[in-house]
Amino acid sequence: MLDIVRKDSFRNGVHPPEHKGETSHLAIRRFAFAPELLVPLTQHLGAPAIPIVREGQEVVRGQTIAEPDGFVSVAMHSPASGVVKRIALAPSISGAMVPSVYLRPYPASSQEVNDGEHCDVATASPDDIIKAIQRAGIVGLGGAAFPTHVKLKAPEGKHLDTLIINGVECEPYLTTDHRVMLEQTADIFLGVRYLLRATGAREVIIAVEANKQDAARKLQQDCPEDLPISVRVCPVKYPQGAEKLVIKSLLGREIPSGGLPADVHAICVNVATTAEIGRLLPRGRGIQERVITIGGPGIQRKGNYRIPIGTTVRFALQETGAASNISRVFLGGPMMGPAVSNLDIPITKGTSGITAFTTAETGEATGHKKVYPCIHCARCVESCPLFLNPTQLGLLAKNEEYDQMAEEFNLMDCFECGACSYVCPSHIPLVQYFRLAKKMLRKLSAPA
């Protein structure tokens, strides 16, 4: 059943310093309620949820405060018992102002969580489960924030045979999935039952990287005998956590360019998402908090925290004792995490961590590296897990040849893992070029 250290992996990729030992031994702790919480109505990809509370209304923790708008949308739940102060625009990580619910928690409240409509795995139909997952507001907690229930519905004519529970967590500094696997095995296995029932998959593989052997052992020990689960330990390599690559590593199947996991009869769900399904669905609750890693050299009390959705980055940094010389803060890990330009943005369902760097990491000596011309060293070509040609793409981006980038060099396949920029000895901001190019292409192709 256990298949510790398989040689199978994807090709290329990089090995950034992991820094996981700083927080991987720290058990998940509850985070304090901030005096004010900001719950954006767009924490997921898809249509924003429609608020069903009004300003001044009292809400109970776990109560649904916004309903999904259509199929590709999920519900929102109140992260605390308190009063809705207002529904207005609030800053977000992208820089855009997004409609949000401002909530003031009652300091004296017991913060008891409201139960909702139960969903029993033994009796629920696949459609019941899919609806319950949407009702629970569950999205991919690995960072993509794609509504999970949408993934579970296989496209017409496609059958799913393998369910992959993704516990790879390849980003440096992040240890949330690691802790969830150690502390919430029962939730994970219950979540797997729901997912198996919803998708009809026959086989389950839990993917873990070799730097989390204790989690792999724990999962193997606790695994119920009636579940068709195997735990696989992959060699550590970034970006193995990406859906395409974890499927390639485990099954050897290659998702076609522009395709979905369903095209190779697989479905991939993040392990923390699975645990939330198992934790919330039996009692009909919704996501009103999530586990994040707060770490990096700029944080004094590093750790893994179960933090209410809507807590601002500023409050999180103050509570964990951010150093006075922090210079760069980003959500998630250093490879893909977007930099925070405004500390008053809230933590959302898709936030897997907060990492803070100090001037020591970003200062003259290491951070602001001189950009040289491309010397064709081909390190980016050797690092790209999708076999794109970053050096050529970089040159084309510089000349604003966006169409050629997409048509001849598969720009749209790039999922911005950052491996090319990480290895570039000329410090060319390749991923930044690619993001810009994609944005320009979308802009150009959008109807006027």
Next chain:
Amino acid sequence: MSELKKYLEIGSSPHITSGDSVEVIMRNVVFALIPVCAFAVYTFGAAAALVLVTAIISCIFTEQILCKVTGQPSTIGDWSVGVTGLLYGLTLPPDLPLWMVAIGGVFAVAVGKFLFGGLGSNAFNPALVGRAFLQAAFPQAMTHWAAPLGDSRFFELPSSTLALPFAQPAYDAVTEATPLALMKFDGIQAVDRDLLLGLTSGSAGETCAILILLGGAYLVARNMMNWRIPISIFATVAVITWAFNSYDPASFARPTFMLFSGGLMLGAVFMATDMVASPITNAGCWLYGFLIGGLVVVIRFWGGMTEGVMYAILLANAVSPHIDRLIKPTVFGTGKGAG
């Protein structure tokens, strides 16, 4: 609320880099060449030292002046021009008049590198461009070889070294034909031991195969060189030579002689692997090395010149962009394995 720093810097992810930057790579190429340089000075004495120093100074000086004149920030800090100067010096005959060395250095950087657009844009290896220029301009001086391990090599300079510019240099030192010339014109093959240890005449840095391979191994270990290029060149030369040598040992040299004589080692390990002028894919590098190896054998066996490594590499440099256009990696999810 105000204890947190007010201003944060933002930037596109990734927020970390691997640490190897251009100047680190270039510096390591210099480190890898230090034993080769030391051996050049040991075998050819003070003249070789002066050739190397002149080559480096002329290259760096040219780049600095060109940057000044064109109003660009100085680029000598990236160490690439230092590498060019060093490699260029190592390809020269050790008793070459210094004024010729200086002219070639200016040409290498001004035409071979700067005219093409500087670092990263040079279509050809600049060091070899400089050498090719000298070969065309001063064919006699460029094929005049001092004997190795001369008795007074550390104390006396050959009269040619300090020859006045544009005057015909007078040669007085003991000269010796290179192993390749001996092979071509007299049918004599040097023994492998002398070739490996570098106890033959030749360009300043091309004689000692062992030290060159050692420097290459260092760069490969640090992921600063694509080993496929030299290996592909060696394999091609060895296989073709072996075929002809077994057919007619009298007119065709044996494979080990071909590998270790002349500039093949220095060229394959340090010149052909110039990142800028070589292909980016591994498959492309195999093809590129195959091309260089084939050209070297053709020029050496049937060409008018005794040595062909320089022209083989320059020609392959010209083909390299086309190889990149021909051989592209198959993007994930578009090949046969997809779906």
